[in-house]
Amino acid sequence: MAKKASRRISYVLPLARSSSGHRLGVNGLAYDVESAILYSGGRDGLICAWASNIDRKQGSSDETTSYTLRNQIQAHTHWVNDILLIHNNSALVSASSDVSVKVWRPLAQERQIPTTIGLHNDYVKCLASPGSHSDWVASGGLDHKIRLWDLYGAGERLCIDGGDDESNAKGSVYTLSACGSMMASGGPESVVRLWDPRTGKRITKLVGHTDNIRDILVNHDGDTVMSASSDQTVKVWSVTAGRCMYTLNMHNDSVWSLYSDHPKLAVLYSSDRSGLVVKTDLRASAEWDEGLSLSVAQEQGGVNKVIAAGSDIWTATSSSSINRWQDIPADGEVQLPESSPQHHRWSTSSRSRAPPPPSPTAANGVTKPRIPLSCVLRIPNASPITSPRQRDLETASTFSSVNWRKMSEAVAEQNFGPVHPFQDLPTETIEGQQGLIKHVMLNDKRRVLTLDTAGEVLLWDLLQCVPTRSFGKRHLDEVVPEVNTNESVGNWCSVDTRTGRLACILDENYCFDAEMYADELRLENASDFRDDQRINLGKWILRYLFAHLIEEEIARDEVYRTQLQSKHIRKPQRAPAPGSIQLANAQLAPWHTLQVDDDSLITPRPTNGNAAPAVTPGSAIAIATPHPGSVVNGGSTSSNSNSTEQGSNLEKTSSNHSQSKFPSDKPKDYFSANPNVSTDQREEDSAESNAQSPVDGDKEEKSKEGTILFGKRFRMNFPKKLGRTSVEVKPTTVDEKAEESDKSEEKEEQIIEDNFYGIIQRMRYDYEEQLQDASSLALQSRIYPSCRNETPLIEPPPHTTIIIQEDRPDSGGVTDIYRGTVNSVGQDADQIERSGPMWLGDLLLRNQIPLKEISKVSFVLMPYQDLLPSIASADGNSRLNANRMLRAKKICAYVTERIEPEPEHPDPHALKPEDYLELYCQDKLVPPNTTLATLRAYIWKTGGDVLLYYKSNGRKPELERRMTGLTLDESPINEGVPF
Numbered sequence: 004m005a006k007k008a009s010r011r012i013s014y015v016l017p018l019a020r021s022s023s024g025h026r027l028g029v030n031g032l033a034y035d036v037e038s039a040i041l042y043s044g045g046r047d048g049l050i051c052a053w054a055s056n057i058d059r060k061q062g063s064s065d066e067t068t069s070y071t072l073r074n075q076i077q078a079h080t081h082w083v084n085d086i087l088l089i090h091n092n093s094a095l096v097s098a099s100s101d102v103s104v105k106v107w108r109p110l111a112q113e114r115q116i117p118t119t120i121g122l123h124n125d126y127v128k129c130l131a132s133p134g135s136h137s138d139w140v141a142s143g144g145l146d147h148k149i150r151l152w153d154l155y156g157a158g159e160r161l162c163i164d165g166g167d168d169e170s171n172a173k174g175s176v177y178t179l180s181a182c183g184s185m186m187a188s189g190g191p192e193s194v195v196r197l198w199d200p201r202t203g204k205r206i207t208k209l210v211g212h213t214d215n216i217r218d219i220l221v222n223h224d225g226d227t228v229m230s231a232s233s234d235q236t237v238k239v240w241s242v243t244a245g246r247c248m249y250t251l252n253m254h255n256d257s258v259w260s261l262y263s264d265h266p267k268l269a270v271l272y273s274s275d276r277s278g279l280v281v282k283t284d285l286r287a288s289a290e291w292d293e294g295l296s297l298s299v300a301q302e303q304g305g306v307n308k309v310i311a312a313g314s315d316i317w318t319a320t321s322s323s324s325i326n327r328w329q330d331i332p333a334d335g336e337v338q339l340p341e342s343s344p345q346h347h348r349w350s351t352s353s354r355s356r357a358p359p360p361p362s363p364t365a366a367n368g369v370t371k372p373r374i375p376l377s378c379v380l381r382i383p384n385a386s387p388i389t390s391p392r393q394r395d396l397e398t399a400s401t402f403s404s405v406n407w408r409k410m411s412e413a414v415a416e417q418n419f420g421p422v423h424p425f426q427d428l429p430t431e432t433i434e435g436q437q438g439l440i441k442h443v444m445l446n447d448k449r450r451v452l453t454l455d456t457a458g459e460v461l462l463w464d465l466l467q468c469v470p471t472r473s474f475g476k477r478h479l480d481e482v483v484p485e486v487n488t489n490e491s492v493g494n495w496c497s498v499d500t501r502t503g504r505l506a507c508i509l510d511e512n513y514c515f516d517a518e519m520y521a522d523e524l525r526l527e528n529a530s531d532f533r534d535d536q537r538i539n540l541g542k543w544i545l546r547y548l549f550a551h552l553i554e555e556e557i558a559r560d561e562v563y564r565t566q567l568q569s570k571h572i573r574k575p576q577r578a579p580a581p582g583s584i585q586l587a588n589a590q591l592a593p594w595h596t597l598q599v600d601d602d603s604l605i606t607p608r609p610t611n612g613n614a615a616p617a618v619t620p621g622s623a624i625a626i627a628t629p630h631p632g633s634v635v636n637g638g639s640t641s642s643n644s645n646s647t648e649q650g651s652n653l654e655k656t657s658s659n660h661s662q663s664k665f666p667s668d669k670p671k672d673y674f675s676a677n678p679n680v681s682t683d684q685r686e687e688d689s690a691e692s693n694a695q696s697p698v699d700g701d702k703e704e705k706s707k708e709g710t711i712l713f714g715k716r717f718r719m720n721f722p723k724k725l726g727r728t729s730v731e732v733k734p735t736t737v738d739e740k741a742e743e744s745d746k747s748e749e750k751e752e753q754i755i756e757d758n759f760y761g762i763i764q765r766m767r768y769d770y771e772e773q774l775q776d777a778s779s780l781a782l783q784s785r786i787y788p789s790c791r792n793e794t795p796l797i798e799p800p801p802h803t804t805i806i807i808q809e810d811r812p813d814s815g816g817v818t819d820i821y822r823g824t825v826n827s828v829g830q831d832a833d834q835i836e837r838s839g840p841m842w843l844g845d846l847l848l849r850n851q852i853p854l855k856e857i858s859k860v861s862f863v864l865m866p867y868q869d870l871l872p873s874i875a876s877a878d879g880n881s882r883l884n885a886n887r888m889l890r891a892k893k894i895c896a897y898v899t900e901r902i903e904p905e906p907e908h909p910d911p912h913a914l915k916p917e918d919y920l921e922l923y924c925q926d927k928l929v930p931p932n933t934t935l936a937t938l939r940a941y942i943w944k945t946g947g948d949v950l951l952y953y954k955s956n957g958r959k960p961e962l963e964r965r966m967t968g969l970t971l972d973e974s975p976i977n978e979g980v981p982f
Contacts, residue, residue: 008809008810008811009510009511009809009810009840010511010807010808010809010810010820010838010839010840011508011509011510011511011807011808011810011817011840012508012509012514012545012548012805012806012807012808012840012843013080013506013507013508013509013805013806013807013808014468014506014507014509014544014548014799014803014804014805014806015502015504015505015506015507015803015804015806016463016465016468016469016504016505016506016507016800016803017468017504017800017802017803017804018436018437018438018439018504019461019469019470020436020437022436023051023072023075023436024051024072024075024323024433024434024435024436025043025045025046025047025049025051025323025324025325025435025436025438025503026045026047026049026323026435026436026437026438026439026456026502026503026504027045027046027047027323027438027440027456027502027503028045028046028307028319028320028321028322028323029043029044029045029046029307029308029319029320029322029323029325029435030044030045030046030082030083030084030085030307030308030319031043031044031045031083031084031085031086031097031308031319032044032086032308032309032310032317032319032325033086033087033088033095033310034310034312034317035088035092036312036313037092038054038092038110039054039055039057040052040053040054040055040073040109041053041055041070041317041325042086042088042095042109043086043319043325044078044083044084044085044086044097045082045083045323046082046083046501046502046503047323047438047502047503047504048077048078048079048080048081048082048083048099048101048502049075049076049077049078049083049502050075050076050078050083050086050095050097050107050109050117051072051074051075052072052073052074052075052109053070053071053072053073053325053433054070054071054072054073055068055069055070056068056069056070056071068430068431069431070327070431070433073109074109076107076109076116076117077502077804077822078097078099078105078107078117079097079099079100079101079103079105079117079502079819080099080101080502080506080806080808080817080819081099081100081101081126081501081502082099082100082126082501083097083098083099084098084099084100084126084127084128084129085097085098085127085128085129085130086098086130087130087131087132087140088135089106089132089135089137089140089154090135090136090154091135091136092135093108093110094106094107094108094154095107095108095109096120096130096132096140097117097130098127098128098129098130098142098144099126099127100126100127101816101817101818101819102122102123102124102125102126102127102144102816102817102818103119103121103122103123103127103816103818103819104119104120104121104122104123104127104130104140104142104150104152105117105118105119105120106118106120106154116822119818119819120140120152120153120154120156120158121142121150121152121158121159122811122816122818123142123144123145123146123148123150123816124144124146124148124816125144125145125146125175125816126144126145127142127143127144128143128144128145128175128176128177128178129142129143129144129176129177129178129179130142130179131143131179131180131181131186132181133181133182133183133186133200134183137154138153138154138155139151139152139153139154139160139200140152140154141179141181141186141200142179143165143175143176143177143178143179143188143190144175144176145175145176146175147164147165147166147174147175147176148162148163148164148165148176149162149163149164149165149176149179149186149188149198150162150163151163151200161200161203162203163198163203165188165190165196166192174190174191174192174194175190175191176188176189176190177189177190177191177215177216177217178190178216178217178218178219179219180219180220180221180228181200181221182221182222182223182224182225183225184199184200184201184225185197185198185199185200185206185221185225185242186198186199186200186221187219187221187228187230188219189216189217189218189219189230190215190216191215191216193210193212193213193214193215193216193232193234194208194209194210194212194216195208195209195210195212195216195219195228195230195240196208196209197209197228197242207242207245209228209230209240209245209246209247211238211240211246211247211250212230212232212234212236212238213232213234214232214233214234214257215232215233215257216230216231216232216233217231217232217233217257217258217259217260218230218231218258218259218260218261219231219261220261220262220263220268220271222266222267222268223266223267224266224267225242226241226242226243227239227240227241227242227267227268228240228242229261229263229268229271231258231259231260231261231273232257232258233257233258234257235252235254235255235256235257235258235275236250236251236252236254236258237250237251237252237253237254237258237261237271237273238250238251239251239291248291249290249291251283251291251296253273253281253283253296253380254273254275254277254279254281255275255277255279256275256276256277256279257275257276258273258274258275259274259275259276259305259306259307260273260274260306260307260308260309261273261309262309262310262311264311265286269284269285269286270282270283270284270285270286271283271284271285272299272309272310272311272316273309274302274305274306274308274309274318275305275306276305277305278301278302278303278304278305278306278320279298279300279301279302279306279422279424280298280299280300280301280302280306280309280316280318280328280424281296281297281298281299281380282296282297282299282316282330282331283295283296283297295337295379295380296379296380297331297374297378297379297380297425298378298379298380298422298423298424298425299316299328299330299331299378299424299425299426300316300318300326300328300424300425300426300429301424301427302318302320302326303320303322304320304321304322305320305321306318306319306320307319307320307321311330313330314329314330314332315327315328315329315330315430316328316329316330318429322435323435323436323437323438323456323503324432324433324434324435325432325433325435326429326431326432326433327429327430327431327432327433328426328429328430329426329430331374331378331425336373336374337373337374337376337379374425375423375425377421377422377423378422378423378424378425380422436503437455437456437457437459438455438456438500438502438503438504439453439454439455439456439500439503439504439505440454440455440456440500440503441453441454441479441500442454442498442499442500442505443479443483444498445483445486445487445488446487446488446489446490446491446492447488447490447492447519448465448492448493448494448495448496448517448540449464449465449466449492449519449540450462450463450464450465450471450486451463451465451498451505452479452482452483452486453500453505454479456503457476458476458477459473459474459475459476460473460474460475460476460477460478460479460482461473461474462474462486463505465496465498465507465544466540466543466544466797467797467799468799468800468803469800489937489941490934490937490941491887491934491936491937491939491940491941492517492518492519492936493513493516493517493518493858493887493936494513494516494517495509495513495514495515495516495517495540495541496508496509496513496514496540496541497510509541509544509545511840511842511853514541514545515539515541515542515852515853515855516541516855516858517539517540517541518537518538518539518540518888519537519538519540520534520535520536520537520538520888520890520932521533521536521537521538521795522534523932524538524795526795527795528795531791531792532792532795535890535893537888538793538794538795539852542789542793542794542846542852543794543795543797544797544799545843545846545847546788546789546794546846546847547794547796547797547798547799548799548803548805548825548828549805549828549835549843549847550825551825551826551827551828551829551830552828552829552831552832552835552847553786553788553847553848554829555829555830555832556763556786556832556847556848557784557786557788559832560763560766560784560785560786561784563767563770564770564782564784567767567770567771567774567782568774568781568782571774757841758836758837758838758839758840758841758844759835759836759837759838759839759840759841759843759844760836760837760844761841761844762841762844762845762848762849763836763844763848766785766786766848769785770782770785785848785849786848786849787848787849787850788847788848788850789850799825800825801824801825801826802824802825802826803824803825804822804823804824805821805822805823805824805825805828806819806821806822807819807820807821807822807835807838807839807840808820820838821834821835821838821839823835857886858886858887859884859885859886859887860884860885860886860887860889860935860936860938860939860949861882861883861884861948861949862882862883862884862885862935862948862949862950862951863881863882863883863948863949863950863951864881864883864894864897864898864951864953865881865950865951865952865953866952866953866954867923867952867953867954868954870954870955870963871898871902871953871954871955871962871963872901872902874897874898874901874902882948885935886935887934887935887936887939888934888935888936889934889935890931890932890933890934891917891922891929891930891931891932891933891934891938892915892916892917892931892932894922894951894953895916895917895920895921895922895931895953896915896916896917898916898920898953899916899920902962903962914958914959917931918958919955919956919957919958919959919962920953920954920955920956921953921954921955921956922951922952922953923951923952923953923954924938924942924943924949924950924951924952925942925943925944927942929942929951935949
């Protein structure tokens with residue numbers, strides 16, 4: 004059975020110095036010649052469009068030309084590995100490591116976001132299309148597949164296994180190239196494979212490289228293939244012959260990129276890992292190995308992508324900047340040294356026959372540029388260049404780049420020294436920005452240290468979504484000990500910096516696992532929170548990331564209730580029948596005293612940090628703190644609200660040992676989940692519950708069924724004699740109606756969508772049920788967001804990016820289904836209702852979090868050297884367990900209640916238990932605010948139960964004197980409250 008896709012929430016913190024451009028290295032380049040727009044795709048997930056300040060139709064670019072940002076879009080959440088222009092350059096396809104292939108239309112009049120047209124099961128590395136007017140595009144990835152996608156929304160056309168059919172080993176696809184009837188692929192298997200894109204069948208494979216194949220080109224006719232490899236060679240393959248025709252060895256390092264816009268690949272640009280950019284022109288050569296290669300530029304690092312347009316060459320590297328270089332002109336002249344044999348023969352002939360020719364000039368009289376011999380690279384790998392033919396130098400033309408064959412003959416006899424590029428510096432640099440490249444999550448799980456590409460270390464607050472401190476240019480490992488703390492907090496989020504920004508990912512399974520005490524968060528209104536109050540971090544940040552969405556949903560809910568009630572009132576009403584109607588009115592008499600026009604009475608809504616009314620789910624304090632008055636929906640406490648300190652109670656492992664010994668008049672204990680109910684009362688309730696007859700139990704079940712969704716519609720009142728009738732003689736109509744009720748409920752449940760909107764649907768069904776049961780009542784809102792007393796106000800930056808992602812196990816990755824900002828979530832309510840998960844709706848609109856077992860820590864509590872009485876039970880058991888977030892001072896209070904009698908008149912100025920009691924673990928004093936989780940991680944540091952000792956510090960001397968004469972039977976442990 005396939006695993007269900009889950010959805011998660013991510014938010015991306017804006018950079019302190021946010022500006023346009025790439026933040027990390029650039030992997031993909033594409034150029035639109037007609038519009039003079041350069042497109043770039045980077046490792047930050049950005050796609051940028053750079054526009055020229057000149058009209059390409061009026062002339063070529065020069066030193067005065069500059070490119071500025073025209074548009075940019077955060078298309079992906081991982082590296083963009085390749086981009087490709089399609090549809091006559093009106094659309095751009097991108098392939099990313101987030102396993103998606105997307106289409107973006109940057110020239111559209113209205114701003115559009117990229118649309119996903121396909122998904123792989125692993126990183127997508129490359130793209131290919133047979134032409135700008137094609138209706139499909141091919142993508143290859145690390146999932147060993149080549150997939151053809153329809154560009155008009157029809158999905159996947161064809162899936163090709165990129166490996167070898169003759170073996171089980173399947174190869175990843177690093178590069179693709181396509182023409183009309185053929186497609187070529189290459190990867191780490193060092194084999195070029197040719198495919199028929201119409202059928203997906205393999206045509207042939209070309210073997211000859213000895214390392215990864217990094218790039219491939221196919222000429223327009225489909226009879227020649229060029230491949231670049233990490234074995235430092237570029238090979239030319241004949242498709243007809245099925246073999247390698249030439250091996251070009253102009254590089255001394257791994258060749259990473261090839262580019263050619265010539266139909267026959269006669270003009271070739273190549274780049275390698277050392278940063279060398281080479282131009283090879285073969286237009287005037289009869290053979291491939293008779294051309295000449297020239298070193299155009301030298302980058303500081305490996306060149307991921309090289310393209311050429313007009314007189315410009317563009318290079319993309321691991322830097323966030325993009326460089327533009329001037330291309331070597333086609334009419335350039337190679338400068339030969341004076342000692343050259345060719346130059347010597349020219350000089351001898353010129354003295355005897357004719358004067359030397361003038362300096363070569365262009366047609367307009369401008370002197371042709373000279374190309375230093377140090378820029379020339381030798382092409383062939385296996386065979387030497389053909390020896391120069393004997394010519395009449397009086398009639399021979401100048402060695403210019405118009406005739407590259409003659410240039411190769413001229414330099415064949417030269418001794419090649421160190422290679423120098425034609426240009427030392429680029430003509431223009433499109434500056435990039437600084438992005439984050441490394442991070443460390445601190446122990447408090449609220450702060451993160453990051454390192455950017457400039458070497459600066461920043462400290463970030465994940466709740467405020469801003470950097471709080473800069474440490475300058477330092478090593479990250481040196482700063483961590485300065486700001487880290489010894490505390491253990493649950494992992495509520497995961498963070499990454501793979502797009503150059505700090506992203507925080509929240510998953511349903513763990514985003515509510517972390518809590519912090521309010522007095523540790525340095526809140527503005529600290530007096531509004533109790534000392535033991537805990538705040539759920541995931542709940543807190545989500546509440547204010549989607550604050551505008553909550554406001555929008557409250558407004559929509561009010562409009563819906565108004566319309567629903569007015570529609571119900573307009574319906575013709577039957578005359579009230581005597582009896583039942585009067586009884587209902589009598590029961591609802593108190594409601595007639597309400598002022599319906601007062602909206603505050605119809606829809607109670609908190610407007611400040613004070614506690615909300617008791618009818619508001621989740622209005623009680625956080626789950627870590629007790630709140631005896633928290634009642635929801637007619638007296639039932641919400642299991643998801645943070646109202647009681649479940650799991651924080653110290654619990655004996657022998658749970659039933661001493662319950663019968665507790666007197667009913669014992670004062671309430673602060674650990675008790677229900678402090679207002681005595682033990683005797685609970686026993687009486689239990690006994691009364693056990694005394695019910697089976698018929699009474701059926702009645703109780705039927706009563707409970709009426710409280711669920713749609714249950715009231717089918718509730719029936721049976722005569723008393725029915726309770727005494729056996730099951731066999733029950734009227735069949737009852738069973739039929741019950742079955743109809745079950746079927747109706749099942750039918751209604753099936754139409755509830757499994758997304759954010761499903762929560763809204765449930766609320767609206769409740770409104771309809773409420774009107775059917777009591778049409779005269781005003782509908783009260785079912786939206787109860789958390790209040791300020793459990794989620795204090797925070798204000799994330801308005802441009803903080805919010806992403807809803809879907810984890811699809813069948814596709815092997817996570818895809819974005821919504822992207823917005825803190826400011827835009829209210830406007831995007833319709834999109835979020837469709838794409839948001841149901842648990843997010845539960846949290847935001849109903850203040851409920853998913854149920855999860857509380858994580859506890861087991862420990863043994865003993866008196867130090869028996870100086871104080873033991874808290875152990877009669878059988879000597881002193882093993883306890885409690886919520887991992889329980890503080891040491893709570894344990895001291897627990898000990899105090901069991902070794903000291905409760906005073907008749909409590910002194911408000913008396914010492915607190917943590918003031919005169921101390922806890923020791925591993926012979927170390929435990930600070931009062933230390934939690935059990937921190938104690939286990941940083942003091943106990945081993946497995947098994949934590950061993951704690953308590954002792955007096957002498958500030959209350961009467962404690963030892965008073966307790967010295969007490970025996971274990973006289974100890975208050977035998978009179979205590981349940982553990």
